[in-house]
Amino acid sequence: MQHGALIPLGRQLRSVRLSIRSTSAFGRATTRYQNHSVPSNASSRPRCLQYGVRYDANDAAAWSETIPVWPEEAQELREEPVDEGHVEPKSSSSSGAQQARAPTRHDHLTEALKRTPYTHALPARGSAAKRDLSHTNIRRKLIPRTSPTSTIQCPSDSQPSPDPPRRFSLIWLLAKYIRHVNRDPSQTPHPFSQPEEEYITSMGYSLEDISVWAGIVTAGPSSQAATRLLHRVTSSDHLSPPFNLLLYFLRRPYLSASALRQLIIAAQHIVEQRISDDQAPRLPENAVMILFVRLVRHAREVWPSVLGDIAALLTRALQATKINHKTPPLHQRSRLVYIYNAAMHLLSIPTGAQPFKDAAMQEAAIVRVLRSMFEYQPPLLIDRQGYRAVVRVQIAQSKTSSEQEWAELKALSWPPWKQERTAMDADITAENHGRSRASHTLQRMREAGYTPDTWAKVAQLYSGWDIDGTPTVQTRAIMGSSVAQYRTEHPIWAARIATTRTAQEAWAAYLAYEDTGLGPDAQVMFAIVRKLSEEDKRSRPPDPSLTTKRDTSRRARLLPGDRREVAPLPPSVHLYTYTRTPVPSVDNFFQQLIDRGVDVDPYTLVLAIENAVSLQQGVWYLRAGSRGEDNQRALLLEDPMPQLSAVPPPLFSAFIGLLCRFPNVNLSKVIANQSEISSLSSVQPKLLQGHELNPLHPLVHAVELLGRFRPTSPVPWTNILNAMSNTVTLTSMRFFFRNHQCRPAGEDPAGMFTRAKVSMVALSFVNHIVSVMRRNHVDINEIQLLHICQAVENMAVACWRLTKYKVKSALEQNPHLGSFKLDTTRDAYQAIEHASDTSKYIKDLLTELIGSVDQHVALATVTASSEDFALPQLLHCPSPVLLHAHIRALGWLGDYDGLLDLTRWMVAHQHKLGEQRKRDRNAEDLMSLSIQALRVFLERRWLPAQSSGDVPMSAEPASDAGRQDGGDALARLETPAPGEIVEEVERLVNSVDDWPSWPDEEDMANYCRRERFRELQKMYMA
Template sequence: MDAFASSLREEESLDVAQSLQDEIEAIDNDGRFEAQKSGGIRKAMRPSRPARILASTQGSNKELYTIALPGKVDLSYNSPRRKSGARLRRRRSRATLSSENPILLPEPGSLHSILARYLEHHTAQYAVRPAFQYTEWELDLLRFKGYSPRSVEKWAFCLLEPSSAKAAEVFKSSHEVPPLFLLLLFLRRKHIQSYALPVVMSYIDHRKEIEPIDWAALKLLVIRLLRHARKLWPEAIPWIASLFTTEAARLHDFEGRGKPMSPRMLSDVTYFCNKFLSLLSLPASRRPVVSTMHQEKAQFQVLKLMASRSPAIVVTRLGFRSVTRVQLAHAKTAQEKEWAELKGPSWPPWKENRTAMDEDKGYEFGASRASKILHRMYEAGYVGNTWEDMVELYAGWDTDFSPTIQTRTSLPGFSTQYSDWQYLRSLLWAARVRTTRTRREAWAAFLAHEMTGEKAHQEIYRAMFEKLYYPPMARTPERASPLDSTEEFERPTADLLPGDVKEVLPDPISPLHYVFLSEPVPTYKQLYHRMHKTGVQPSSRLLAFLLETCPDFDMLLDILDTTKEGLHEGIRHLVARKHDDDAVVKAIPDYLFAAFIRFLCRFGQYERTPRRKPNLRPYKEHDRRFKLDRQYLLEYAHALLLHYKPTYRPAWTAYMVKMQDKGSELAGASTRYRILFDLIEEMEKIDLDVDDEIFRLACTATLYAVQSANQGSVTFADADIILSTSSIRLRMLFHRLVGTNADMENNSTQDDANVIPSRIPGPAELHAYVRTLGILRDYEGLYSFSTWLVKHHVEVTVRAEAKHSGSRLLFRTLVALRVAVDQGLNAGSEQDAGGVAEIAQLIKAQIDGVEGWGGWPAQEYVDMYIKGQLKSSLPGVERQ
C-alpha cells in the first residue's frame, strides 16, 4: 500500500507541475488563456503502456515486433468502431505529443514502467554501463505483486532474445507466473517458432486457473494467437476458439449475473464475435484448403457460443460471409457430388436426368452449403451485393440462376469486407472464368466480359492465365450423353470432379457440346500480348503468377523489361543486381520475392558442382551471366536467400525443391545434402522453423546422400558425416515439426477441447521419414515414430483423409515401416538381430492395436513395395 501511495503522490506532483506549465504556455500563446487539460485528457494523450515498453527498446531488438507506424492509431488498444470525435483525435495525437515532450505526460508507476525503464537502461549505448538502480517504491511494488528484480531480468530477456524458443522459456516457470501483459507483448513478435506456441498455450491454461482473463485482454490474446497459428500451427485454431468461447462465456455470465448484458456490452460482444469469425476464415499460410477443417471446427464453436447467450448474439453480414468463405474451401458432400454428376456437357451445364428419380431434383437440391448459408443471410434481412454474387458463382450458381461448376477455393488474398465496387466487379468476372471446366468455356466467359465494355483488369487476366497454364487432366468414360448417343462424355475419376482440382478438362468429344467462340482460345504468349495492348500492367499476384508459370525465359525478361513502370522497385533491383539498399528489396511482398526465387529456379540448371555459400557477383558479371549462364541463376537465387534471409518459408522451399528435382544429379547427392542443411541452419538463425515440405525435402536429400555413401560415391569423410549425423538431425527436425513438447505440456485430465493439439504432417512426409530412417537402420527411431503414430492415429488418419489418395499413401507408410524392420532382421548380425526382432515385435503390436488400419501389412504388399509396384491399387486406412 505504501508503494501505491508513493506512486500516487509522485503522479499528483507531476500533475501539478503539468498544470503550471500548461497555464504558462497558454499565456505565452498570443496572450490567450486556454483551459487546462483534465487528468482524463492527459491520460488519453499518453502512449499505451505496452507501446511505451517497446518504444524504450533501442537497437535491432525492436525489429522483432510489430509496431504501429507514427501517427497511426494502434488498433491493439483502440476500438476501430469509434471513428470520430475528440476521443479518436486524442488517440491519434498520443504518439506525436508524447514523442515531442514525454515528461509533460507522465505515467503512474507500474510493472510496465519498471520494465520500460529497465529496457531503456540496458539497451542504451553507454561507454561504461552504470548499474541499474531500482527506486524504493519500485521494489515495494514488485514485492506487493509477488515478484523480484530477478523477475524483471527474465521479462527483459524474454523481450530482447531473438530466438522465440529461448524467450518462451520464461513462461514455463513453475514457481512464478509472469504477468499477462508480457505474453501479449511476446505475441506481438513478427515470427515465433512452433516450439514456443505450445509453451504459450500451456501458460495460458495455467494462468486462467489462477486469475481470470478480462475481456479486453482476451480479445487481444486470441487475435495474436490466431495470427501465429495460421502461419505455423493450423491444428491449434480450434484450441484458440475453445479458449475464447470458454472465457467469454464465463466473463459474460459473471458480468450479467443472471441479468441481460447492457446494450453497450452486447454491442461490443456482437461486433467482436463476428470479427473473430472473420479472422477464423482467413486462409492458413501453407495448405490453406486442407486447414479449413480446423477453421470450420473453430467457427462452429463460436457460433454455438453466440446461440447459447440470452439474448442470442446476432450473426451480422460479416459473420455470414466468414462462415460462407470457409465452406467454399471444403470438399463436396455426397449430395453436392450427385448434383455435380447431373450437370450436362454443354454450357451452361444444365441438369440432365439419369433416372426418373432425378426429375424432382432442382435448385433446392443443387444448392451447396455455401449457397444455403447465404440464403440464411438473406432471411436475416441482409441484401446481397456483388460480394455475394461472386461467392454464389464459386458455390455453383451464376447471377441469372444458371448453373456453374462448384469450385473449391479459399479466396486467397481477399477480404470479406471489400467495398470497392469496381474491384469486386473484376473479381466477379474472374470467378466466372474460374468456375468452368474447359479452356473453351473459360475463354467464352473472358470474351463475354470484354463485350460488356467494362475496363480490363488483371484479376480477370490472372484467372484466364491459370486456365491456360494448368494442363488437361486424364478422364475416364462415365456415361453417354443424351445429345450424342454414340459417344461418351468423360469426366474425372469418381472422387475428383470438375472444380475439385486446378487442372482443366479436355473439350467434349462431340462438337454439339462446344460453347460458341468468336475467337479461338489463345496461347499463353498470345494472351500476354493481348493484355499488353489493353494497357493492363501486371503487378502483385498476377506478376507473381507470371514469374512462376511463364514458359519462356526470354518472354519473361521482356515482361520484366516492358512493365518496369508498373513493377515494384525492389523487383527492378533484383533483376539489375542492385543491392546497395536492402530496405527497398525487403519492402517487396513476401509472395513476390518467393515468386522471383521460383523464376530463377525454374530456368536454372545444374551444370557443375555448386558452391555451398555463393556470393553476389559484381554488376557487370551479373548482367552477362544472368542471361547466358543457367547455373548462375541458381547461384543467384542461393545468394539472395543468404543475403536477405527472408522470413517467408516458401522462398527457401523454392530453392530446396530445385535441389531435389530431376536434373540436379550433377550437383552431387552429398553436396545437395550439405547445402540443404546449411539453409536449414540459416533459417534457424532467423527464428524460422521447417514446415512439412521442407522436412520432406530434408528426408529425401538424406536418403539420396545415404545411398551415395553406401555405394561409395562420396569421400570417406563425407560418408562418415552423413551416416553418423543424419539420423539425429532428422529425429530432431521431426520432434520440432510435430511439437513433441505439446504432448509433454498436455494434462491428461483435460477434456478434448482443451488439450493442446499436436502438429500433424501429411502422409507424404511420414512416408519419406520412414524410408529414410529405414535406410539409416535407425530402428530406435522407427520405434519412436510408431509410438507417436499410434498415439495420434486419429489425427493422422483425419489429416490423411483431407488429401486426395491420402489414405492409400498412409497405408504405404505402414508398408514402408514393415519393410524397414524386415530388412533390419535380414541384414543385421546375429548379435543385433535380437534387438531388432524385439523392436519389430513392439512396432507390430502397436500397429495391430489400431482399428481401421488393417493390422500389420501382409507380405504380398511388402513384395509389391520392394518391386515398386505398390501404386493406386493398394488399400486405404479408415477412421474408427
C-alpha cells in the same frame, strides 16, 4: 411518447443523427462501417419497436452505420486499450478556445528495442492502410469522430475531467531497464529512481522481476522466451507478470508452434487466476480481444489445429471481464455481438500453409463461437460479418455427397444445366442437391434481412449459381476478407471466370467482361491468367521425371471445381463454347496487356512467373511487370544493400521458385546485360565442403537472396529444399562450385560417381539451408521435412550403389584418373559410417515438428485443472506422405530401431493419424504404402535371397583396408533387421484395426518394382 420513455438506445440514435454534419461526412462513415452493417429496414423496424424506439428512415440509416454507444461510456471507449503503450495527455489551445484533448500513445518498449541488437523481438509491422485489430481499440471505430465544437452532449454527460497526473507503468519501466542494459550495464545495478522503485514494490514486484522480463522480451528463439514466460506465470513463488507483457510478446512477427502452445497455456492461467480471485482486477474487454487477435494470427500460420481452443479461451476470458453474462444489459449485449462476430471473421481468414485442408478446423472453431452465442438469453445476433465468416469456410471445403451427385449430372455444354441420364436422376433436385451449404447460409443471411452485396454475389457464384439464376461450377475458393475489393462489379466477373471448367469457357467469360467496358482489373486478370496457365500446362507433354510419381499416387477422381487444373474440351464440337477469338497462351495474353499499356498487378505477375516454362521467360515477366526495374535491381543483386521492403513477399517467393525450377541454366545465359553479370559474379562466394560456390548457379543465387532478405514466409525455403531433393536438379551440380567439378574427368559407369558426389553435396547444402533458417528463426514445416527426407534417401541410395561397385582395382590400374573417384568413394564410405548421425538428424527434426513428448507431459499438469480447455497433444500431425518418406529415409540408412520407435509412436497416436487421413486425398493408399515400406526395408526384400543376410554385422572395428574397400559399410546396409524387431513391428501394425494388414509377398514384390530397387537388383544380379 407513443411507445413510452426514450431509453438510452433512442437517445444515442438521436445524438448520432444530430452529429451528422454533411452528406460527404456521412459518406466517409459508410466506408468505415461497411464491415459492420446490420439488416435492412424490414427487420430494423420491429427491433426498434421492441426496444421502445420510434422508427423512421433516418434513424434506420444511422443504425446501419454504427453500433449504439452510450454517453456514460464514451470517455472509456475513446481511450486506448490497456496495452504496452504509455499514454500521456496532450492538449492544445487556439485563440483562447479550449480544444479537445486526445491521448498520445508512446510505444516505449518498441522504441527501446530499436536501439538494441534485439531486432528479432520487434513487433510485426502492419500495413498503414489496413486497420489492424491487434494494434487498435476494437471499439474506437464505434465512436463517431467529432470536432471540438460538435461533441455529443446529453443531459447525463459529465463534464470533462481534468488532466490525469503522470504516472508510471511497468512496461515503461521495463523499456527504461532495457535501454540501460544496452547502453552500459556495468554503470549501475539498475536505472530506477527511488519513486520508481517504490512503484515497482507497490505493484507486488521486485527489481529481479524487471530483469527477468527483459530477458523474456529480448530472448532470441521464441520457444525459449515462451518457456521463461510460462514458468514465471505458473510459478507459485512469483507474482504473475503483467498481462501487457504477454500481449507485447505476441506482437512478434513469427512464433514457433511450441512457443505458441506455451503462450496459450500462460494466457489460460492468467484468465483462470482472474476468474478464481474475486479481488483481482477484471480484464478489459479490449485487452481480451487483442489477446484473441494475436493468438489467432499466429495460429493461422503455425498451428491451425488450435483455433478451436483459442475460441474457447475467448469465451472463458470474457468471463474475467466486467460483462454480466447472465443478464447482460443492452449496451453489453451490443459489445458481445461485435466481439463474437469479429471473432468468427478472424477465425475464417485463410491459414498460411494449407488453407483448403484447414477449412474444416476453422469451421469447427466457428461452431464453438456460435454455441457460446446461443447460450445467451435471448441468443446473440449474427451480423453480416458473422454470416460471411461461415460462408467463407464453407466455400473452401470439398463437396458433400449430395453436392457430388449434383455435379456429376451437369451437362458438358455451358451453362451446365442438369442432364438426367436415368429415371432415378429425377430424384436429384436442385433444391435438395443443387444448393450447397454455402448457398443455404447465404439464403439464411438474406432471410435475416441483409441485402445481397457484391461479396454475397461472388460467394453465390462460387457456391454453384450465377446471380441471374443460371448454374455455374461449384468451386472451392478462398474468399477475401477485405471489403474494399468488393466495391465494384469486377469481382463478379473474376468469379465467373474462375467457376468454369475449360479454358474455352473461361475465355468466353473474359471476352464478355471486356464487352462490358469496365476496364482492366487486377482480380479479373489474375483469374484469366490462372486458367490460361493451367491450359498451357495441360497442353504440354508430360514431364518424364513426374510420370512415375503420378502413376503410383493413385489419385482419387476429382470433379470440376475441386482442383485447379482445367478440363479438356468436350468430345463433341457442338458442346464447345463460342469465342470470337481463339484462346491465347499466357505469353500472348501477357504481350497483349503490355501492348495495350495495361499495368500488370503484382499478383498476376507472380502467377505468370510461377508458371513460366523457362528461366528466360520468367525473367522477361519480371522485367515487363510493374516496377520492373526496381524489382530487377533487388532480385539480381545490382543493389548491394537492398531494402527488405524492396520486393513484395509473393514476388520474392515466386522468383526463388523460378530459380529452383530451372537450376540447370547458368544465369550468364539468361542475363544479357554485362553489368548485371558482373554484379552477380562479384558476390562474395560462400564455402561448402571447402570449395567456393558459383554465384551464377541459380540455387546459389537463391540462397544468397534468402540470406539477404531473410523472409519469414516458409514458401521460398520450401522451394529451395524441394530443388535440392529433386533427382533432376542434381545434374546441375556440374557447375555448382566455382573452380571445382562434381564429375570425374574419365569414365563414369552409369554416372555412379557423379550421382554419389552430387547427392552428398546436395545434402550438405540442405544442412546449410536449415542452419540459415534457424538463424532467421524460421521453423521446419511438414513439406520441408518431406524434402529433407528425400535428400537423405538420394544420398543413401547413391552411396550404396557406389559402395557396391568394385572400384579398387580400377583405381589401382589408373591412379592418375582416380583422384576424384577416390575422394568420392572415401566420402561415400564415411557417409554410410555416419548413417546413425544422419538418422538422428531427421528423427530430431520430426520430433521438433510434432512436439517433444517430455514437454507435453510437463504441460499436461498445467492444463489438468480445466476440462473444457485441452490443447492438441501434437503440435503437428504428420500426413501419410511424410510418414512414408520418413520410413524410406530410415530404411535406406538401416536404422531398424528408428523404424520400431516410429511404429510405436504411430500406434500411440492412431486416432490423430486417422483424423489426418480423413482430410487428405488418397491417404489410405499412402498409408498402405507406408506399411509395405516397413516390411520391405526391415527384411531388405529387394536384395537377392543369397545376398540378404549372408554378411553379418561385424562386432569388431573394421580394418583400414576394409574401410577403404567399403566391405564393412556395405555389410551394414545389406544386413536385415533382427527377427525380434520384425515380429514386434508386425504385431504393432496388426493391433490397429484401421490400418492395412501386414503386407504379403505380392505387396512387397509390387513395392520393389520401383526404379531405385531395380537398379540395385541389377548390380547384385550381375
